[in-house]
Amino acid sequence: MAKHVVGKAEDVGPGMRKVFEVRGRPIVVFNVGGDYFALLNRCPHQSAELSMGLISGIATADEPGHVQCSRRGEFIRCPWHGWEFDIRTGQSWCDPGRISVKQYPVSIAAGAELVEGPYKAETFPVSVEDSYLVVDL
Template sequence: MARHVVATVDDIPAGQRMLVKVGGREIGIFNIGGEFFAVSNRCPHEGASLCKGRIVGLVESSEPGSYQFSRRGELLRCPWHGWEFDLRTGKSWCEPDRTKVRSYDLKVEPGGALVEGELQAETFPVVIEKQYVVIEV
């Protein structure tokens, strides 16, 4: 499977997201308290741009009038119909056994490892001929 460098850690502050296009797919990258997660931008329910939805937490209740708020910023709510998806697993909060958004493996790697390792920026020789800039591919 191909690996792609999509951003630096500083490009996506905690609690924020970035939409990227990789291999023709739109993917949302989310920073939850320094942990990074990636999910498809397509809601499996009806195809909305999922990553444009609100990042929310979980509200639970053990009895009427009592509630607890947890998992702050770990759920993504679809902007069309409000379906919520767990950014850690991709599972739908409404139907976790049947519906999930595609999630992707994501790693944070030091820049030095990318320069010396398998991930290197693709470069092309460029030559200026008279007034034309020509790139060799």
């Protein structure tokens, strides 16, 4: 899988998300507590943009009236029909063995690492003849 630079890590703050287009695909990158995750920005149900959905956690209750919320900020809810997906894995909350959103690996690289190499601009001699610039190839 080819690597693509999509933006600066600081542009996607904690608890935030940002959509990028990579080779014609809409990809949404999430920052969950300083860790970055990327999903295809399409719900597998009817292709709604997941990036427009509510970021939430999981509400559970052992008994009526005693609700606990866990994994806050780790789930995205489809804005159309409420399907929920784990931002970290792309797995559906309701049927994780069968339904998922395409997940893409995300890494952070220092700017110096991205441009490291023996890059040298090719140069050509230039001269001026009767006020015209002439480049010799």
